[in-house]
Amino acid sequence: xxxxxxxxxxxxxxxxxxxxxxxxxxxxxxxxxxxxxxxxxxxxxxxxxxxxxxxxxxxxxxxxxxxxxxxxxxxxxxxxxxxxxxxxxxxxxxxxxxxxxxxxxxxxxxxxxxxxxxxxxxxxxxxxxxxxxxxxxxxxxxxxxxxxxxxxxxxxxxxxxxxxxxxxxxxxxxxxxxxxxxxxxxxxxxxxxxx
Numbered sequence: 412x413x414x415x416x417x418x419x420x421x422x423x424x425x426x427x428x429x430x431x432x433x434x435x436x437x438x439x440x441x442x443x444x445x446x447x448x449x450x451x452x453x454x455x456x457x458x459x460x461x462x463x464x465x466x467x468x469x470x471x472x473x474x475x476x477x478x479x480x481x482x483x484x485x486x487x488x489x490x491x492x493x494x495x496x497x498x499x500x501x502x503x504x505x506x507x508x509x510x511x512x513x514x515x516x517x518x519x520x521x522x523x524x525x526x527x528x529x530x531x532x533x534x535x536x537x538x539x540x541x542x543x544x545x546x547x548x549x550x551x552x553x554x555x556x557x558x559x560x561x562x563x564x565x566x567x568x569x570x571x572x573x574x575x576x577x578x579x580x581x582x583x584x585x586x587x588x589x590x591x592x593x594x595x596x597x598x599x600x601x602x603x604x605x606x
Contacts, residue, residue: 430458448520463489463497477509479539513540543547560598
């Protein structure tokens with residue numbers, strides 16, 4: 412038994428691996444038993460998969476992940492195949508849903524962070540979401556960039572229309588927030604209302 416409660420498996424007197432007690436119980440192994448290399452490889456795979464599923468549940472209990480993020484996180488501890496199978500199982504259970512995640516994440520970035528569509532798309536790609544999920548989620552957002560840009564500038568850079576230095580800072584800030592340059596130029600062009 413290991414410190415973490417797993418069963419230590421020794422082959423020819425040398426430590427081979429540790430496995431979850433459930434995997435060990437299902438294996439039918441016992442002390443002094445002969446095991447062929449193919450069966451040992453199967454056991455290693457089963458142990459890795461069990462570990463991957465447990466890690467996935469542990470990670471998901473703390474925060475939400477996309478399928479891509481969860482797989483990347485699992486690869487720190489388990490092999491590629493086990494990580495992919497564990498992610499697939501989490502999707503089957505409804506614990507990982509990239510489509511739903513994309514919609515909520517896009518809305519959050521739009522409403523809370525006030526990001527423009529360019530930045531929203533970048534943030535979503537960084538989380539490993541598929542292009543079609545990103546585009547669908549973005550299509551659900553209202554699109555009135557000039558009004559939003561003007562509101563942000565009035566709030567954070569009220570002197571942008573009088574001071575050229577402030578205007579340049581405001582322009583750069585709006586680009587970083589994901590608004591397109593043409594829209595920012597229009598919004599900074601004057602104080603007339605944009606709809």
